[in-house]
Amino acid sequence: MSRVKGLINVIKIYKKAYTNWPLVLLNLLIKGKGCAKERSGVELCGEKRDVGALAHLLAEPGVQYVYLKKENNEIVVGHNGKRIVAPLNEIGILTALIKLLNEGPVQLLDNYDESTNYTLKFLYGGRTYSLRTHDLLTFYDAVKTYEKLDVSNKNVLVIGAYVGDSPLMFAARGAKKVIAVEPSPWAFEMAKYNVEANGLSDKIILLNCGISRKSGNIALPKRPVHRTFLVTYDAYYTFDEPNKEDPTHGNASMASGALESVEVPLCTFDYIVEKFGPFDVLEMDCEGCEYEAVLCSDQIAGFKQIMMEYHYGYEILKSRLETLGFKVTVTGPFKTEKPAVGTLYAVRSS
Numbered sequence: 035m036s037r038v039k040g041l042i043n044v045i046k047i048y049k050k051a052y053t054n055w056p057l058v059l060l061n062l063l064i065k066g067k068g069c070a071k072e073r074s075g076v077e078l079c080g081e082k083r084d085v086g087a088l089a090h091l092l093a094e095p096g097v098q099y100v101y102l103k104k105e106n107n108e109i110v111v112g113h114n115g116k117r118i119v120a121p122l123n124e125i126g127i128l129t130a131l132i133k134l135l136n137e138g139p140v141q142l143l144d145n146y147d148e149s150t151n152y153t154l155k156f157l158y159g160g161r162t163y164s165l166r167t168h169d170l171l172t173f174y175d176a177v178k179t180y181e182k183l184d185v186s187n188k189n190v191l192v193i194g195a196y197v198g199d200s201p202l203m204f205a206a207r208g209a210k211k212v213i214a215v216e217p218s219p220w221a222f223e224m225a226k227y228n229v230e231a232n233g234l235s236d237k238i239i240l241l242n243c244g245i246s247r248k249s250g251n252i253a254l255p256k257r258p259v260h261r262t263f264l265v266t267y268d269a270y271y272t273f274d275e276p277n278k279e280d281p282t283h284g285n286a287s288m289a290s291g292a293l294e295s296v297e298v299p300l301c302t303f304d305y306i307v308e309k310f311g312p313f314d315v316l317e318m319d320c321e322g323c324e325y326e327a328v329l330c331s332d333q334i335a336g337f338k339q340i341m342m343e344y345h346y347g348y349e350i351l352k353s354r355l356e357t358l359g360f361k362v363t364v365t366g367p368f369k370t371e372k373p374a375v376g377t378l379y380a381v382r383s384s
Contacts, residue, residue: 051092058085074099087125094132110147117145119152120170127171130178140177158206163232166224167197175319176200182379183315183339185209191306191313191337193245193327194320198225201238204317212237213310217244217298220257239310246300247326253295307333318342328354335359340380347374355380 048055052070061068062082069079070089076099078088091111092100098112102122109125111118113132120128135142141157144150153166154173167173176199183190186208192201195214204212216222222242229238244252303326307313316337318324322345328334329350335358344351344364352362359382366376 047089047093051089072099076101078102091125091129094129095136097132116142117147119147124170127174131170131174134174134178163202163206165199165202165228167199172196173199176203180317180341183341185315188314190315193318195225196221198228200317202228202232205234205237213239215241215243215245215306218254219296219298243299243301245303245320245323245327247302247330249302250300251297252300254298256294256296303327303331304333312336314338316340321345338382342378344378345375348376348378351378
């Protein structure tokens with residue numbers, strides 16, 4: 035029965051998306067690929083996975099057209115009169131963003147493409163914000179994933195601020211103070227631009243440093259590494275998988291592809307907390323530094339809420355936080371190029 039319901043749902047989605055939906059479904063079934071014609075007249079050709087993903091995108095309310103610019107590896111979407119451009123491999127993320135826009139907490143006010151220098155201009159909580167970003171996923175997380183955190187009138191520490199999207203949203207949701215740490219020089223500069231452009235320099239303090247179990251320096255790319263018009267995570271520094279015998283020790287390394295680098299300081303997690311705290315809330319997405327931060331910290335117990343992305347499994351993080359009196363829930367791990375990636379949420383049980 036569930037298979038029948040699933041098939042009926044697929045037919046409904048394809049029927050809504052494509053005028054030649056019976057032929058599309060037949061070709062996908064027999065050949066594993068096909069050409070579909072949107073109701074706007076645009077023709078899309080591709081493999082079963084891509085045609086199916088595009089059908090789900092087209093079925094979303096407010097989507098007027100979708101077309102592919104394969105020469106630029108881009109997908110272009112018209113939604114409620116606005117133009118949104120993203121990499122072809124981010125169809126799923128784009129669909130999630132469209133769902134978010136349709137739900138109402140965020141209203142897009144202008145195109146997101148080369149004409150606006152890839153700046154998201156949006157309305158949230160009755161105020162207009164702008165965010166220059168090259169990553170729709172981190173914006174989605176800043177708006178949707180982190181809404182679980184109660185930041186109203188709270189002091190928030192962000193480890194892995196990227197271009198400032200999550201600090202901006204925490205400020206928009208009423209945080210008292212946000213200290214945001216970002217090691218990547220180019221991401222830090224973009225975060226600085228976004229904070230100043232929104233008039234939030236008095237509420238958000240940005241720090242250009244990395245987190246490690248001991249202080250020092252690391253050479254990081256001065257400019258981002260490009261695969262398409264968007265920035266990829268190749269330009270970040272990452273931590274190796276924690277040593278099984280000593281999980282507090284990971285080796286930070288610069289990702290390949292950078293032609294020019296600059297020295298960036300490394301700080302301990304406790305140094306940041308002691309100098310800029312106390313804090314109520316911690317949000318962390320730092321490409322693996324979470325193990326050194328959590329396992330080597332004496333200050334982690336002072337937080338009331340913690341949300342982080344884990345990159346090499348959650349077991350040792352969960353065990354450590356539960357020992358300190360946190361109630362911990364996890365999602366994932368998800369299927370990604372990295373091993374055992376997911377989200378961990380911890381809250382004081384008392």
